[in-house]
Amino acid sequence: MGDIFKEQLVSKKRTAKDGMITALVILAAILLVAASFLFIPQAFVLVVIIVAYGAYWLVQRQNIEYEYSFTNGDLDIDKIINKSKRKRLISVSVKDFEAMAHVEDKDHSHELSGFEKTLDFSSGEIKSNTYAAVFMHNNQKVKMIFEPNEEILKGIFHLIPRKLHIKK
Incomplete structure (x- = not known):
């Protein structure tokens, strides 16, 4: 591949x-x-x-976009301010995800609990593609909220099919 x-x-x-x-x-x-x-x-x-x-x-500075870059299992998220200034917010391997599911998925809410810190890299609206992933980062259990598109979801699913619970 x-x-x-x-x-x-x-x-x-x-x-x-x-x-x-x-x-x-x-x-x-x-x-x-x-x-x-x-x-x-x-x-x-x-x-x-x-x-x-x-x-x-x-x-x-209130004009904010998040750019998700998914490369061979690594997810990098950058914050772009006013379409000009870029700052790397996080870089994580999706293989480190303990669980990933839609933020409103009641069947898997227990897997998305027990975190110490929340990172919200979403539009701020809960949509059909608003997911949460839980993983360890800098010795903290983190819950990250983001909105991957279908292609990124497929790439993540390919690497962690048992940990990713896709909303149906």
Whole structure:
């Protein structure tokens, strides 16, 4: 069998919390600009430019996507901020998964319990392809939530057929 390589992008859905953060950033920017006009009018233009850039930068950082890369049994998940900055979040071999099932699978919920930490790399909505996997990572039992597409699921199933419980 040849090498297996699959990639997938998942956009994180904006939540009410994200909306509140955006509103607070804009409010803080307005207050800073008003305060600069009152207390240091000679630097008003400079403050407006700096505050506007800072507010724009903070609001854009809420545009998040997760990229899943599945290569020969290794799953790498990167966080992409505003389609420009990439950060590796985790790299794990699916062979280390103790169990993997749909997050709402009541028949296998006991296998997905007893974890110390939750990592959510999903869109934030529970869909038909929202799965949880439990494994050891950095000496902690971790529950990872993610949304693999059909091709990645097939690749995982090929390696751990008894540990992956596909939703029917």
